[in-house]
Amino acid sequence: MTAPDSDPSSDPASAPLDTWHRLAGTCVLLDGFHALKHAVRFGADIPVAVAVDRAAVLALADDLAPDIRDTLAGLLTEVAPGTYANLVPRPHPTEVAALAVRPSREAALEKLAHVPRTTPVVVLDNPRNLGNAGAVIRLAAGFGATGVVTTGTLDPWHPTVVRAGAGLHFATTVERLAVDELPTGPLFALDPEGDDIRGIKLPDDAVLAFGSERAGLSPELRARADHLLSLPMRPQVSSYNLATSVAMTLYHWSTATGSPL
Template sequence: MTETPISSRDNSLFKRLKKLSESARARRGAQMTLLDGEHLLAAYLDAGGQPHTLVSASSFDVGRFRALAGRCPHAKTIVLTDALFAELTPVATPTGVLSEAAWLMPPPINATPLVLVLEDIQDPGNLGSMLRTGAAAGATLAVLSKGCHDPWSPKALRGGQGAQFVLPLECGVDIPAWCALFEGQSLALALGEDRSVFARDLTGPLAIIVGNEGGGLSHKVRAAATATVQIPMPGKMESLNASVALAIAMFETVRQRSG
């Protein structure tokens, strides 16, 4: 295997990778993204994907890179100078490996519906963490409003740790309209409610709705939900992180369905 060295920002392949790292529009147009690190590449391969291009920083161990490339027989392999590689990576301390990969479209999951519905989640790390929680809890679908961050951005992928490869996604959704068509109960998580999520029967078809990190859920979405519920907090804090709140509700559903 021969790696192609690239040292110029004017290289057409580097320009393409740079657009994928920075632009949601470019990712949508190409249905492609960049996977940062060995773990995400392994998760992508385990889910049945094959990357188009493998990218190594010049300082990354050659033997490790070639071992990764051995699992990707059809991928083009390139080596970037450390400075160019740092322009593509989403983290301050680069992992040394990136993969240019097509979006995966997981098949529908045949199980009692458990849907996470996300309204205007704008922090990529939070979004990725929520998708990871949903996948871990056995969610059958993730529904994202138009105001959500791009789930295929490098930072959201790092937060998801492979969730996007196994959890079906619907993006750019009108959530009130979606709730009106959902054949099950939709529960909006919000503060200041008397009703506890722990008091609900969560064993049937269920959608759990979580809102923006700062503003919470919109009035339209709360009105469209079957009910608005809260997570009881006896301690002296006003709120929970949105991803934590989702995790509590998701795994309460797992507990009830496992009982």
């Protein structure tokens, strides 16, 4: 005879864990407190969230994000450390994780195609580094960019990209497109042979393209570009990090247009 307290259905974590296992293959992993915080702030649909120490996570919210504390209190289920470790590929120091519904491709395409556009779209042409891609998405969200588009094989919603982006995928539009599917607007591509960016005013509807960390711009994107621009750089320095290049370019746009950010 099975004792009542051994019934799995009596475990308050069992239903959320069932939800996790059912959705893990189709949802976005939010790994760590900051990823969950930003996803909540920017309206992500989060069906399940777990933490090793629920009280500690809520205390962190009290300190860093009191605006979402009550929402987190309604979401979080406490689980054992071993259970948490089995749910995530790389445990985060805050020991909290969640699953969020990925925005539909149709919704992303609609947002990217909407005109008039008041902020640029950032294009990463064949990026290779997942962490760099996440850092760029975090930058784009901070500057209020319309979105980040990647070309090539990298999935911009990969868990490592979302982790590096601190969940700010939900604060902008993120999608993977072919070069011939890029949003409309004047395309400015960053290239060492381009004109000095300091002499150019970037319009609000610009499409700002950046080549991969090693190969630079693809021939397809270079052929599509309306303007080639270069960033100021000391002679004999090879290049800037991709996220640094994006930050410099978005800052140049924001100061030239009088953006309030």
